[in-house]
Amino acid sequence: MQSALLRSEVLAGTQSDAGEETNTDGLATYLLFGMGTRNYATDVSNVREIVDLAEIRPIPNAPHDVFGMIDLRSQSIPVIDLAxxxxxxxxxxxxARIxxxxxxxxxxxxxLGIIADRVISVSEIATGNIETLTHAISGWQGDGVVGVIRSGDMQSLVLRIEHYLNAPDLPGEFDFGDG
Structure with missing residues (x-):
């Protein structure tokens, strides 16, 4: 049985006309997940759902960083190797979850889907508690990383996930038709 965390359960704020989550009390909702030894966070505004790891079918001639696709309620979803x-x-x-x-x-x-080694939580984070990295590392071009969330001993890099999943070199739409 496939468990899912649906968008309605994830979104805590409201979306602005620009598609970004807004919240008048200085809180934003983040999905915290892990890959390897690192933890990451991303704004939930683009999260559709979280599902159990399912069979990923290879796509012929797909780029090296595309695992394949899953069938999710009769919709083909490409799964990208974010790591x-x-x-x-x-x-x-x-x-592990998708x-x-x-x-x-x-x-x-x-x-698009990614594989997370573990899903940690969906949490509201005060925007003032997100430490920016641009000041800490001189000359570093980290366009996809916007900061760090610290919670106790845990640190999570805050990602602009669209930077990694909508990169210019991302292949175009896949044709999943029967034929």
Whole structure:
């Protein structure tokens, strides 16, 4: 049986016209997940759902960082190797999950999945508690990383997930037709 954390259960704020989550009390909702020894966080505004790890079918001639696709309620979802794109080593655990993201407008909606070794939580974080990294590392170009969330001994890098999943070198739409 496939468990899912649906968008309605994930989204805590409201979406602005620009598609970004807004919240008047200075809180934003983040999905915290892990790959390898690192923890990451991403704003939930593009998270569609989180599902149990399912069979991933290879796609012929797909780029090296595309695992394949899953069938999710009769919709084919490409699954991207986010760890490879970020140049980190993943270590999928027994509780690994697929996080499905949605990008675009209703007319151009595109869904992509990633494998998270573990899903930690969905948490509201005070925006003032996100430490920026640009000041800490001189000359570093970390366009996809916007900061760090610290909670006790845990640190989570805050990702602009669309930077990694909508990169210019991302292949175009896949044809999943029968024929």
């Amino acid at each position: 490879a794109r970020m140049q980190v080593e993943a270590t999928p655990e027994t509780d 996080i499905v993201f949605e990008f675009g407008t209703p007319d151009t909606l595109r869904c």
